[in-house]
Amino acid sequence: MHIAVVGSGYVGLVAATCLSEMGNDVICVDNDKKKIEDLNNGIIPIYEPGLKPMIERNTVEERLVFTTDIARAVRESAIIFIAVGTPPDEDGSADLKHVLSVASDIATHMDGSRIVVNKSTVPVGTADLVRKQIQDRTKHPVHIVSNPEFLKEGTAIDDFMKPDRVVIGTDSEEVADTMKELYSPFVRTNNPVLVMSNRSAEMTKYVANSLLATRISFMNEIANMCDAVGADVHDIRIGIGSDRRIGPSFLFPGAGFGGSCFPKDIRALQKTALENDVELRVLKAVTDVNEDQKKILVRKVMEHFGQDLDGLNIGVWGISFKPNTDDIREAPALTVIKGLLSKGASISVYDPQAMENARRILGDGVRYATSVYDALTGADALVLVTEWTEFREPDFPRISGIMRNPVVFDGRNVFNPVKLRKIGFTYYGIGRNV
Ligand SMILES: NC(=O)c1ccc[n+]([C@@H]2O[C@H](COP(=O)([O-])OP(=O)(O)OC[C@H]3O[C@@H](n4cnc5c(N)ncnc54)[C@H](O)[C@@H]3O)[C@@H](O)[C@H]2O)c1
Structure with missing residues (x-):
């Protein structure tokens, strides 16, 4: 599958790398130019056991690319993961400005139907906000999937490659099937892919x-x-x-x-x-x-x-x-x-x-x-x-x-x-x- 992952931090970088390891073509995007420059020069911005050789392998095979060009990533991908930070706001609520800014960027560059997968940790109701943010800006259809990430830093590769479970929030059976197919190589030991509402x-x-x-x-x-x-x-x-x-x-x-x-x-x-x-x-x-x-x-x-x-x-x-x-x-x-x-x-x-x-x-x-x-x-x-x-x-x-x-x-x-x-x-x- 052709996939974009927006956000190349602890979650985005691991998710993009593991998805490419399974044979998908993955474009990993970040708006931090230095981070992308480093990644393109083989410098890994975080320490996570096992990550470096996996990135190297998949970039050599050209299944994994790093770019700041979100327009290209959106155009070339059927599924777009949002994996940007959701830091605490002053009042303790999750600050959604990065998530919503990526949603606007996706809307701007969509040239057809897309599945947008929210992997960032976001409060109940965010899928509706992301959907609105995109639909207000484009006539192309969009499906929003809520797919929280449970990886643990320090064992992130193992956790992503062999998750205890995968949680898929969607109201569309067809989209659920696509997500199940995407995750099927990760759950070969029959760990569950749980489909539920976005909320x-x-x-x-x-x-x-x-x-x-x-x-x-x-x-x-x-x-x-x-x-x-x-x-x-x-x-x-x-x-x-x-x-x-x-x-x-x-x-x-x-x-x-x-x-x-x-x-x-x-x-x-x-x-x-x-x-x-x-x-x-x-x-x-x-x-x-x-x-x-x-x-x-x-x-x-x-x-x-x-x-x-x-x-x-x-x-x-x-x-x-x-x-x-x-x-x-x-x-x-x-x-x-x-x-x-x-x-x-x-x-x-x-x-x-x-x-x-x-x-x-x-x-x-x-x-x-x-x-x-x-x-x-x-x-x-x-x-x-x-x-x-x-x-x-x-x-x-x-x-x-x-x-x-x-x-x-x-x-x-x-x-x-x-x-x-x-x-x-x-x-x-x-x-x-x-
Ligand atoms: N770190 C963890 O162990 C972990 C585990 C599960 C879930 N999460 C959740 O996943 C999300 C990401 O966490 P993280 O630790 O990877 O964050 P991070 O800060 O390490 O990475 C976020 C990345 O997003 C990039 N970014 C921000 N705005 C952007 C934009 N508009 N366009 C492109 N890139 C942009 C940043 O430059 C940064 O590289 C958070 O919601 C977090 O709660 C984190």
Whole structure:
């Protein structure tokens, strides 16, 4: 099939690449000239495991092209995906200006019937707005499909290639069949392609993210209670996760959730609810708990060292909002680092992929270490915020030799507290009491 994907960010670039990998001809569009120039020169603007070789393979085969020319993309494609950002507006609602601007561009350049697929995360009712935006500007027929994306940064390729399910919102059986055909190579193990109304599809995405975030905030509260009563959240997590009604995913307590999706999607769902006179009280608590949780590591550091952290060197491991991505949007590490700096600490940071992005936000306020060990030379404490695999089994005897004070604040419960204490470390986790 001939496909255009408008927006070449974390979602658009992965979607375009995976669609081309299945043999489709894909034109990937962005209005960021530098991004397209880089892509055409083989420079991949984001870190996502497995993405680079797949882009290379498909560009060589000429199934995947990058351009700023949306007119060409619209003319040459039967199906046009919109995968641009929907950042939060000041009032928390999703800002649809990029989505609607792309819709206008599509209308301007359509020379016949088109299927327009909204892959961006958008509030209930957006399909109607996009349809109107296009129909007000062209006489050609258009079908709007709501096809939310569930990929996770860090495993995006795998998630797109083998989705748990594909959600298709449309009111046309014929369009549903076309979309099913497009996705059929991705669901060969019979994972479902679910066809529903546009509104239900739009809402499914927000509800999925909200429920996942709810599990995290719930477990964070329980972990904090474990600290108060001396129970071990690790055992509790396994104790409840093995119940098939509950399942093991998203039960890991930590230093709060971040990223470009959960916080903004919760706010947007709440805003839509309020506009419809509905109050989502659980979600308010989810956000409140999360805002507190992002400060818990700073609180634990101050409980250990006192209120004034002046003169202390702290090594922070992990800046990206989760492992295997360079994305630092709403990353808890930024709250932790800013909190520690405000109390007078000197910070050395290390992240395997997010150092460049971190520099743009943190500037000269911190030292950028060259390795996990470099971040800890002369340090009074290690604060782990993101659980990259390379942080899991470091050489602790070596670390103990280079730190001034062997104190560990494990914001993701990745270390073994008993083992660490045995070799002389003071250990603090989140709800770990063993
Ligand atoms: N990042 C994720 O993990 C993820 C997962 C699922 C869904 N989503 C949703 O997908 C959407 C995109 O997210 P993202 O993380 O890929 O965003 P992003 O910011 O990484 O990428 C958006 C891209 O769109 C481009 N763009 C903006 N306006 C444009 C226009 N008028 N014409 C052409 N290009 C334009 C930008 O230059 C940018 O490259 C959002 O709605 C997000 O909520 C994101």
